[in-house]
Amino acid sequence: MLQEYGQMAADMIFGFIALFVLTKILGKTQLSQLTPFDFISAVVIGELVGNALFDDKAGIPEIGFVIILWGLLLYAVEFITQKFQGTRYFLDGKPSLMIHHGELIREEMKKNKLTFEEIQQLLREKDVFSIQEVEYGVLETDGKLSVLKKSAYQTPNKKDLNIAPQTVYLPFSLIEDGELLEDNLEEAGLTEQWLMTELKSQGFDHIEDVFYCEYSDGNTLLVQGFTKKSKRQKD
Numbered sequence: 324m325l326q327e328y329g330q331m332a333a334d335m336i337f338g339f340i341a342l343f344v345l346t347k348i349l350g351k352t353q354l355s356q357l358t359p360f361d362f363i364s365a366v367v368i369g370e371l372v373g374n375a376l377f378d379d380k381a382g383i384p385e386i387g388f389v390i391i392l393w394g395l396l397l398y399a400v401e402f403i404t405q406k407f408q409g410t411r412y413f414l415d416g417k418p419s420l421m422i423h424h425g426e427l428i429r430e431e432m433k434k435n436k437l438t439f440e441e442i443q444q445l446l447r448e449k450d451v452f453s454i455q456e457v458e459y460g461v462l463e464t465d466g467k468l469s470v471l472k473k474s475a476y477q478t479p480n481k482k483d484l485n486i487a488p489q490t491v492y493l494p495f496s497l498i499e500d501g502e503l504l505e506d507n508l509e510e511a512g513l514t515e516q517w518l519m520t521e522l523k524s525q526g527f528d529h530i531e532d533v534f535y536c537e538y539s540d541g542n543t544l545l546v547q548g549f550t551k552k553s554k555r556q557k558d
Contacts, residue, residue: 421468422460435462446470490541498536501549511538522546 419431421442432442442454445468451457456476461469481488495511497504497518508518519530521544527533537545 418464418469419462420459421462422454422457422470424459425455425457425473427454431462437462442468492540492542494537494539496535497538498530498533500535501531501533503530513538 419435421428421431421435421437427439427442432438442460445462446452446454446457446460449468449470451470451472456472457470458473459471463469495504495507497508497511497513503515503518505515508515518536522528522530522533522536525544525546527546527548532548533546534549535545535547539545
C-alpha cells in the first residue's frame with residue numbers, strides 16, 4: 324500500500340514539474356487571452372496526465388512521453404503560426420466585426436453562433452448598455468468584445484479639455500502584508516532608511532505594522548495599516 328502511494332506521489336511530482344517546464348518553454352498566456360485551441364489543448368493535456376497518474380501500467384516514462392509529445396505538437400503549431408502568416412487565421416482564428424456604425428451584423432453573429440443576449444452581456448462587461456452607443460464592436464479570438472464608442476459617448480480626456488498633459492509614473496509596491504519588497508525598493512531608487520523615516524512620519528514604527536505601502540514619484544507615500552474587520556464595518 325505504501326509503495327503504491329509512493330509511486331503515485333512520484334508520478335504526480337514528476338508530472339507537476341514537467342508541466343511547469345512545458346509552460347515556461349511555450350511561453351506565458353493568460354487565461355483571459357486563451358484562444359479556443361489553447362483552451363482545448365490545456366484540457367487535453369490535463370486529461371492525458373490525469374489518466375497516466377491513475378493507470379497502474381503508466382509510470383514516469385509514460386507521463387514524460389505524453390507531456391513531451393504534446394509539448395512538441397503545441398510548439399510546432401506556434402512555430403508554424405509565427406513563420407507562416409497565412410496559417411494564423413486558420414489555426415488561431417481571426418477577429419470578427421460584430422457591430423458597424425451602431426448596427427449589428429447578422430451574418431457575423433450567425434457565423435460565431437452568438438445571440439442578442441450574449442452580445443448584450445459582452446457589451447455590459449464594457450460598461451455599455453445600449454448598442455446605439457457603439458461605433459464599432461470587434462469579437463476577438465479569445466471571445467472578448469472590443470468596443471469603440473461613438474464620440475458622443477466617449478469619456479473626455481485631457482486633450483479634449485485643453486489640459487496640459489502630465490508625466491505618468493509607474494507605482495511601486497514597497498510593503499505587502501507586513502513584508503518589505505526589497506527588489507521594488509531598489510528598483511524605485513529608494514533606501515530602507517528613507518522608507519522608515521516616511522513611515523514614522525505617518526505613525527508607523529515598524530514595517531510589520533504596515534499592511535500595504537505604495538510609492539509613486541511625485542505623490543505622497545500611500546501607507547495602509549492593518550485594519551480590524553469591526554472597524555471597517557463601523558466606518
